[in-house]
Amino acid sequence: MTDTEPTQMRAEVAASWERSAAAGVDITQLEAPIALETPDLRGLREAHPLARVFPLLDDVLGNEVRDCGAVMALADHEGTLLWVCGTPDKLRQAEGIGFVEGSNWDERLAGTNAPGLALATGRDAFITRDEHFRSSVRSWSCAATPIHDPFTSQILGVLDVTGGDAIVVPQTMAMVRAAARMAEAELARLLPPPPTPDRxxxxxxxxxxxxxxxxxxxxxxxxxxxxxxxxxxxxxxxxxxxxxxxxxxxxxxxxxxxxxxxxxxxxxxxxxxxxxxxxxxxxxxxxxxxxxxxxxxxxxxxxxxxxxxxxxxxxxxxxxxxxxxxxxxxxxxxxxxxxxxxxQGLLRSRAAELMSAWTRSGWGRDDYDMWLAQRAVVAPTSPMFALVEGQLARLDRDLA
Structure with a gap:
């Protein structure tokens, strides 16, 4: 553990770190990957239901975060940032970590962060400084919450506020949550309701x-x-x-x-x-x-x-x-x-992050074959490798 990593960690953050490591995210990776170039991004934004409530969110929340030196972001259900708003100097700073429109902040691609954690859990997420998986993001903090389709309850996207220490207060999450619920209410008014079932x-x-x-x-x-x-x-x-x-x-x-x-x-x-x-x-x-x-x-x-x-x-x-x-x-x-x-599907998949989800569970924790399969696909330089080796050693002792 480096000097900048937390000595204590919340359980949901620890689980996110493990998912990030299992997915192969490099802790030294500077920027989040770009998922969409500008022409594709423009088309996706125009077609997305959240386009109907973005002006409202920018007015209600965007202006507030600009005043406190933060940025507001709105991502789709896959973690791609569709809109990022803030003052020009803050947007330039955010570019340094790849927090830009078109980048993807799914935790399996960008490591532990609030928008990615909110998508993974379906709940509010607050990630402060050293709780981020990647070192380059640890001067930032972020608060995010999902926005749901008012009729189907499916997650449409995630609303996020990212900034410095000034946002690390309970009021930030309350403000983000209130804006998201306001957006859902507006979507209920604007979107056509699903067809009424035939009697x-x-x-x-x-x-x-x-x-x-x-x-x-x-x-x-x-x-x-x-x-x-x-x-x-x-x-x-x-x-x-x-x-x-x-x-x-x-x-x-x-x-x-x-x-x-x-x-x-x-x-x-x-x-x-x-x-x-x-x-x-x-x-x-x-x-x-x-x-x-x-x-x-x-x-x-x-x-x-x-x-x-x-x-x-x-x-x-x-x-x-x-x-x-x-x-x-x-x-x-x-x-x-x-x-x-x-x-059997997991054992054949060679997908370390999926195998890791199985072995983190109560039913899969002692699955020796799954730990072996993970070891076969995790790089020796990955932070996951020592964990896998440790669990195999534990099971060897227990089975002996």
Whole structure:
């Protein structure tokens, strides 16, 4: 550790440093990479939804940051800076670290920084001086927050304020957050709302199983009424299995997948009746047992991304094993199948940053083969190499 690196570090910053190192960012790299040249940048800005609220943000926030000797930046959802505003002298200083329009500040390209961290976590991010991964940025501090589509909640981009020590106060983040929420409200007024679902489409379900011991289920009636439930352990298992078999299951088939030992048919009928009472008569049919509404799920998205070869999106969406504490045989099979598919994809990928995300997790921390695969692709000069070697030594001791 150099004299300029922090002796203590917040957990979210440490995780970002590890992601940056795993992605191959050089700590001595002077500038962030340029992602778009001027003609392409101009076209992207004109077409981007944030173009509708940039004048508002510049008026509300831009003038404030100019007065305190900072710059305001607005990036898209990939981390490319679309607009950078400030006084001429501050903009010239920002050019020295590549903080310019068209540069990309995704932490996998530019190292730990507030816009990149906000994109990676989906939350407010404040990075001060030595918390930056790259040495060249450590005289700066920055505060950023995502801006969301008001109708879909997807991240459209990130609003950032970057400057010197004067911005390292709680009011800075409050000001950035307030401006972002104002922009979202203005987008809700300016953007056309999504089409209203046809009444005939009826109910829709969204099921969240990854990393949850108890499933979260969202029920949308297609007419603006949305309810959200946390199911019991057994109900979670039943819904997960019915979702995995859209054609339906007989009572006997479902019982075999739920119970580790024979029996439990009468108990299962009682559980299904209670579940029907929670979900509603229209959602759970019998003979065979099946869910009757269109269903989306977090694990289904990961499966689809893996099938499409989009390993990065699959890893980003994988919040953990399916119902990790369940011992129901059918759920165990679903859980192990998805984890094995994702793990094999990572082992073949030779992408150190993706493997690192796996080994930083609770479920992948002791995955010896994944640590070995990382060591094979991480350069010996990388700061990650010593970490990987240390973890392999730990596992060697534990396994011995």
């Amino acid at each position: 005939a489409t009826g109910l829709r379900l969204v099921l969240e199983l990854l990393g949850h011991n108890e499933a979260l289920i969202t029920i949308d009636n297609g007419q603006g009424k949305v309810s959200r439930l946390r199911l019991s352990r057994r109900h979670s298992e039943i819904v997960a299995l019915l979702a995995a078999y859209p054609g339906g299951l007989t009572g006997d088939e479902l019982a075999v997948m739920l119970y580790e030992e024979d029996g439990g048919t009468s108990t299962l009928r009682a559980e299904l009746n209670r579940l029907r009472g929670l979900l509603g008569e229209d959602l759970l049919a019998s003979r065979p047992y099946r869910l009757t509404a269109p269903l989306a799920g977090d694990w289904l998205a990961v499966e689809a991304q893996l099938a499409a070869g989009d390993l990065r999106s699959a890893m980003r969406g994988y919040g953990g094993p399916i119902l990790p504490r369940s011992t129901a045989p059918g759920v165990v099979r679903l859980r192990d199948g998805l984890a094995a598919s994702l793990r």
